[in-house]
Amino acid sequence: MHRRLFLKGLVSIGIASSMAAPKIAMAGGMLDPMTSKLAGSLFYTMEAPGRWAGKESGHVPMIERSGNMIEVTTGHEMDGYTHYIVKHILLDEHLEFVAETMFDPETDAPISTYDISGMNNALYMVSLCNKHDAWLNRRAL
Ligand SMILES: [Fe+2]
Structure with a gap:
């Protein structure tokens, strides 16, 4: 695919507004990834499981907060x-x-912890399955 056509495609789906800033953005501010049309196609959420419908509970990362720490678990x-x-x-x-936290499937459970000191408003967590792709969850702070 020619580079120009590829970039035009990214812009049309809202991934890139320019080469210098390839973010999910649109006029007037950030596009909410949880409700964008990318949810259910490029990545998956509880509300938009796309082709992996029925696999939500085993793939959406669950986020528990305790003070400035979060524990993330994928079931x-x-x-x-x-x-x-x-x-x-x-x-x-x-x-x-x-x-990020990488897991060794022979020894680890899919549980991670993070210090979120200094983070504001919200965070996003991705859980990546080797068969069922990337799953996104959001938590307000
Ligand atoms: Fe999976």
Whole structure:
């Protein structure tokens, strides 16, 4: 695919408004990823499971807060390298990367903890399954 056509495609689905700022944005501010048309196609949520309907409870990362810490759990089996949660990714309210935790499917449970001191308004968490793609959840702060 030609670069120009690829970039035009990204702009048309709201991923890139320019080469310099490839963020999910639209005129007037941020597009809410949880309700965008990307939910259910590029990634999945509890409300938009797309082609993975029925797999929500085992893939959406659940976020519990205690003070300045959060514990994130994905209710998914860890079946060795056959089927497992690869990682959790913490994003800030602007969808900027903050931290991630990689999991060893032979020894780890898909549980991670993060210090959210300094984060404001909201956070996003991604849980990545090796078979069922990326699942997004949001928590207001
Ligand atoms: Fe899965």
